Amino acid sequence: MTDHLVETSGLTKRYGKNLAVDQVDLTVRRGEVYGFLGPNGAGKTTTLRILLGLVKPTAGRVKVLGEQPGSPAALSRIGMLVEAAAFYPYMSGRDNLRTFARYCRVPDSKADEVLHIVSLADRAGDKFASYSLGMKQRLGLAAALLKDPELLILDEPTNGLDPQGMADMRVLLRQLGRGSRTVLLSSHMLGEVQQICDRVGMIMNGRLVREGTVDELRGGSVLTVHAEPLDQARALASKMFGADRVAVHESELRLSVEPDDAVRVNRELVLAGVAVRTLNWVERSLEEVFFEVTDAENPELAKEGA
Numbered sequence: 001m002t003d004h005l006v007e008t009s010g011l012t013k014r015y016g017k018n019l020a021v022d023q024v025d026l027t028v029r030r031g032e033v034y035g036f037l038g039p040n041g042a043g044k045t046t047t048l049r050i051l052l053g054l055v056k057p058t059a060g061r062v063k064v065l066g067e068q069p070g071s072p073a074a075l076s077r078i079g080m081l082v083e084a085a086a087f088y089p090y091m092s093g094r095d096n097l098r099t100f101a102r103y104c105r106v107p108d109s110k111a112d113e114v115l116h117i118v119s120l121a122d123r124a125g126d127k128f129a130s131y132s133l134g135m136k137q138r139l140g141l142a143a144a145l146l147k148d149p150e151l152l153i154l155d156e157p158t159n160g161l162d163p164q165g166m167a168d169m170r171v172l173l174r175q176l177g178r179g180s181r182t183v184l185l186s187s188h189m190l191g192e193v194q195q196i197c198d199r200v201g202m203i204m205n206g207r208l209v210r211e212g213t214v215d216e217l218r219g220g221s222v223l224t225v226h227a228e229p230l231d232q233a234r235a236l237a238s239k240m241f242g243a244d245r246v247a248v249h250e251s252e253l254r255l256s257v258e259p260d261d262a263v264r265v266n267r268e269l270v271l272a273g274v275a276v277r278t279l280n281w282v283e284r285s286l287e288e289v290f291f292e293v294t295d296a297e298n299p300e301l302a303k304e305g306a
């Protein structure tokens with residue numbers, strides 16, 4: 001039994017001149033909720049489709065559950081939601097699922113079990129056409145769960161949902177990720193990934209630019225310093241810690257330093273005649289990390305936006 005349910009190395013997909021996926025080395029471990037995070041067009045869907053055997057890579061190696069992507073051995077252990085699942089509008093949610101269940105050769109009773117999991121049991125007898133978008137999406141997830149898959153692959157599972165639908169789906173995904181099941185989902189929503197996922201891969205222009213746990217990527221707290229004159233404070237802090245650990249954000253210094261450094265920062269600034277108004281520890285959000293990476297990847301864009 002392998003502990004790496006998804007492993008790619010040098011995974012590349014080219015559409016003509018367009019490099020949709022560029023040398024991606026991805027590892028998804030058993031039991032985790034892995035978030036594949038990136039802006040529109042970054043290459044998330046293409047990568048997920050490769051893992052399902054729906055798209056053939058141009059180069060690189062891929063193993064899914066230790067098997068070739070798209071092979072019956074892999075597909076029988078994967079539940080997927082990569083496009084809106086096709087359901088019969090005039091049939092109830094339950095009957096739609098029973099039809100799927102027969103197709104997957106699982107007993108009808110499984111349909112009711114998964115309807116409970118996605119909290120649709122009380123509306124299971126209603127026609128699919130009468131469902132809200134959130135309910136339709138949850139029914140799609142129920143269908144993906146019918147085979148009791150080891151691995152769930154979900155492309156933007158909250159896309160198009162209203163805030164309540166998104167919140168319900170987030171809770172559901174977190175529940176599904178408990179225990180031994182592994183969930184790989186894509187999203188362009190940073191907050192969402194931060195709330196749901198154990199580990200995150202950030203993809204940009206087809207390249208995997210960061211990978212780690214949410215905490216690893218956030219890299220601990222940051223010391224924010226409100227001081228005047230700001231330029232002098234910045235120069236001093238850069239001298240103390242190196243310019244790469246000092247940033248200015250909305251007229252505040254942001255220092256990536258250790259907890260013990262706060263006292264020293266205060267003392268050095270005050271001794272140099274800088275007025276220190278506040279010193280605070282703040283948690284970095286995944287969003288901040290993401291924009292740092294974006295700026296590092298696209299320095300010209302960052303300058304334009306500044």
Ligand SMILES: Nc1ncnc2c1ncn2[C@@H]1O[C@H](COP(=O)(O)OP(=O)(O)OP(=O)(O)O)[C@@H](O)[C@H]1O
Binds near residue numbers: 019039040044188
């Ligand atoms: N079948 C295709 N033919 C040509 N180009 C494609 C095809 N599918 C995807 N692309 C291109 O590959 C790049 C990556 O697309 P992909 O859909 O994988 O990104 P994404 O991160 O999933 O974005 P989104 O969040 O918008 O779905 C884009 O530039 C897209 O235009």
